[in-house]
Amino acid sequence: MPSEDLRVDVGAIERSLSEIWRNQNRDEAVTRAALWNVIAHTCTSDEHANAAEVLCEASASVPQRTVIIRSDPRAKAELTSWIGVNCHPINGDKQVCSEEIAIIAGGELVHRVPPLMNSLLIPDMPVAVWWVGDLPHEDEAYVHAMLDPADRLIIDSAAFDSPADLALLTKIAEQTTTAPADLNWVRLEEWRLAAASIFDAREMRPRLQSVRRIRIVATASSDAPPFGENVGALYFAAWLSVQGGLTAATTDYQFERRLHTRGGGIAFVEISFEDGTSATIRRDRERSVLTSAIDGVERTPEAVTRSLLNRPHELISRQLKQPEADRMLVKSLPAAAQIATRMVR
Numbered sequence: 001m002p003s004e005d006l007r008v009d010v011g012a013i014e015r016s017l018s019e020i021w022r023n024q025n026r027d028e029a030v031t032r033a034a035l036w037n038v039i040a041h042t043c044t045s046d047e048h049a050n051a052a053e054v055l056c057e058a059s060a061s062v063p064q065r066t067v068i069i070r071s072d073p074r075a076k077a078e079l080t081s082w083i084g085v086n087c088h089p090i091n092g093d094k095q096v097c098s099e100e101i102a103i104i105a106g107g108e109l110v111h112r113v114p115p116l117m118n119s120l121l122i123p124d125m126p127v128a129v130w131w132v133g134d135l136p137h138e139d140e141a142y143v144h145a146m147l148d149p150a151d152r153l154i155i156d157s158a159a160f161d162s163p164a165d166l167a168l169l170t171k172i173a174e175q176t177t178t179a180p181a182d183l184n185w186v187r188l189e190e191w192r193l194a195a196a197s198i199f200d201a202r203e204m205r206p207r208l209q210s211v212r213r214i215r216i217v218a219t220a221s222s223d224a225p226p227f228g229e230n231v232g233a234l235y236f237a238a239w240l241s242v243q244g245g246l247t248a249a250t251t252d253y254q255f256e257r258r259l260h261t262r263g264g265g266i267a268f269v270e271i272s273f274e275d276g277t278s279a280t281i282r283r284d285r286e287r288s289v290l291t292s293a294i295d296g297v298e299r300t301p302e303a304v305t306r307s308l309l310n311r312p313h314e315l316i317s318r319q320l321k322q323p324e325a326d327r328m329l330v331k332s333l334p335a336a337a338q339i340a341t342r343m344v345r
Contacts, residue, residue, distance in 0.1 A: 010081045010103070010116060017083055017099055033063035033096045036320055037127045039117055040068045041146060047132045050312075052100070055130075057313035059098040060088040062320040065122050066100040069113055077107030079116075114145040121149060128152040128320060129178075134228075137164040147178045154319050156183040157231040163340035166231070170333040179325030180333070183315045184231055191236055191266055194281045194290040196243075198271070204294070208244040213252040213272035219260035230255065231336070232266055238335035239328065240271070253339055 008016040038058075040051035048070040055066045066086070081104070087097040101120055105113045121127055129150040136143060147153055153172060160166065173180045199208050216233040233255050241251065258267060269281040279294045291298055 006084065007080065007082050010079055013081055013083060013101060013120060017101075020083065020085060034065045034098055034122060034125065035062055036064040037121045037125055038064045038066050038130065038320070039127070039146075039150075040066070040130045040132055042068065042070045042132045043072050044133075045070065048102070048104075051130065051132050052102070054312045054316060056086045056100070058316045058320070059086045061317045063096060063098045064320070065120075065125075066098060067103065067117060067120055068100065069103045069105070069117065071103075071105045071110050071113050073107060073110045075106030077109050078104060079106075079109040079112060080104045110142075114142075114148070117146065118149055126151045128154055130154040130316065132156075133159045134161050135165045135168055137162065137168040140168060143168065143172075144176075147172065147176065150178045152181055152319065152325075153178050154181045154183065154316065157235075158184045158228040160226075160228040160231055162227055163337065165227075166234075166333070166337040166340050170337045173325075173330045173333055180329060181319040181322070181326060182235075182329060183312075183319075184228075185235055185326070185329050185332075186315055186318065187310050188232055188235055188239075188266070190290055191269065191281065192239055194292055195236075195240060195269065195271070198279050198281075198292055198294060207273050209246075210274040211240070211244055211246055211251060211271055212274050213254065213270075214240060214246075215254040215256070215270040215272070216266060217256045217258055217268040218266050220257040221260070227340075229257075230340075234336045234340050235332060236266060236269065237339055238332040241335050241339075242328075242331050248338070248342065253342075 006016065006020075038055060040048075040055060042048045042051050048068060051068050052066075055064070055068070058064070059066065082102040084100045084102075085097045086100055087095045090096050103113065103116065127150045129147055129152070131143075131146075131153065135155055153169075155169065157166070157169070169180055169182075172178055199205055214237050216236060218230065218233045220229050237253050237255075240246070260267075267283065270278055271280070272278045277295050279292060281290055281292045283289075284291050
């Protein structure tokens with residue numbers, strides 16, 4: 001559970017944290033721990049509060065120094081900070097505790113955020129930046145300054161507002177040492193597993209190269225959903241294209257939307273082959289499983305039995321527990337960016 005936050009001067013953060021730990025160390029049941037530096041970049045008070053809650057829960061399984069930044073150049077000029085400790089019980093009456101630092105920057109003082117963040121990182125420990133909300137492609141220099149020390153960039157492309165965001169994410173993956181991790185990509189895992197199971201059979205493998213149309217029906221929360229609600233479908237199409245060596249010259253990509261109160265997810269996939277046959281994947285909501293049909297014969301893929309847990313702190317923890325970048329995401333990003341550009345023409 002989080003402790004009560006203490007407001008401190010930005011120049012006294014480390015000194016104040018040391019004082020907190022000196023007091024905590026008097027209690028032998030408290031252990032200080034950190035495996036990652038985790039920075040959450042937010043723009044609003046709601047995003048800030050949500051990030052604090054999610055990372056507090058994530059720190060139970062992945063101890064970390066948490067730095068939550070609220071940065072808004074349109075707000076009044078300010079630079080303030082708070083510190084606290086997130087503690088979780090282990091082995092009965094013992095606790096493991098992680099540090100949490102909050103930074104609020106506004107107006108012209110936003111430019112001080114990247115160097116301040118760098119000064120707060122624990123040396124020789126990996127750095128993850130969780131960019132909450134839209135990735136601001138309009139201010140690429142600021143994004144790169146924030147990501148300069150980062151080993152991992154965690155985003156949720158469901159919040160993207162433009163194909164330019166995907167293009168920037170692709171550029172980061174290809175031209176920097178920061179490995180991307182997208183929570184939206186992780187949510188597609190069951191769909192990718194279901195599609196992969198279609199081609200598991202020996203006789204189906206050659207047909208992957210004969211795909212001529214990929215039709216994806218996704219749910220939308222309104223008639224004109226934001227770009228982010230399309231990214232899941234884009235990722236799926238890009239992933240299947242990379243797997244089969246498909247190109248726009250030989251493959252017809254079709255994206256459709258259905259209104260639903262819970263928008264943004266894939267509802268149906270149809271993969272059509274050169275010989276006129278097809279395979280489909282759909283969700284059986286009563287059983288909470290995905291089912292596939294090949295040439296009209298329906299089955300439930302053995303690898304996919306139930307919808308995966310997708311609570312935010314679980315998704316974040318999964319990314320922090322992975323030692324390396326998701327290579328398939330990195331390979332799929334350029335294709336997704338290219339398909340997205342064609343979609344908005």
